[in-house]
Amino acid sequence: MTIPNAYPALPLKNVVVFPQIVQHLAVGRRKSLAALKHATENAVDLITVAQHAADVENPELTDLHEIGTLVQIKRIESHDQGAQVIVQGARRVRILSQTANDDCLMLEVEPLPELRM
Numbered sequence: 001m002t003i004p005n006a007y008p009a010l011p012l013k014n015v016v017v018f019p020q021i022v023q024h025l026a027v028g029r030r031k032s033l034a035a036l037k038h039a040t041e042n043a044v045d046l047i048t049v050a051q052h053a054a055d056v057e058n059p060e061l062t063d064l065h066e067i068g069t070l071v072q073i074k075r076i077e078s079h080d081q082g083a084q085v086i087v088q089g090a091r092r093v094r095i096l097s098q099t100a101n102d103d104c105l106m107l108e109v110e111p112l113p114e115l116r117m
Contacts, residue, residue, distance in 0.1 A: 005108055006106045006107060007045060007046060007107060008039050009046065009068070010032050010035055010048045010049075011050075011064055012048055013054035017048040017087060018089050019090060021088070023088075025086075026082065026084060027082050027083045028081055028082030036083060038103065038104050040076065045072050047068045048087065049067075049069070049095060050065045051064060051065075052064070061095070061097065061098040064095060065095075066094060068109065069091070070092075070109070071087040071089050071090060072088050073085060092114075093109035094112055095108075095109055096108045096109060
């Protein structure tokens with residue numbers, strides 16, 4: 001699987017998305033909604049990554065865990081306060097850096113080997 005240099009990212013509070021798992025997410029922060037918009041308009045996947053502290057409202061790279069999940073968007077339902085999104089984890093990735101983007105959080109990543117059970 002070839003992975004582009006950077007993906008839009010959804011920092012998550014108190015939840016982790018794992019590969020192969022379908023997960024429902026509530027999205028309400030401005031930059032997170034912009035990340036969803038960027039992903040759908042450019043037909044790219046998203047990176048989900050857990051925050052170290054849930055009370056950080058505008059997380060930067062240092063506020064995020066080093067490992068995230070590349071996810072495919074399955075469904076988005078928009079409403080007044082944000083959106084409800086269904087995603088499916090595709091693979092684990094290591095977060096390398098944050099790229100410049102005023103609208104949404106963009107992260108450069110590298111794929112990690114799949115875990116075998």
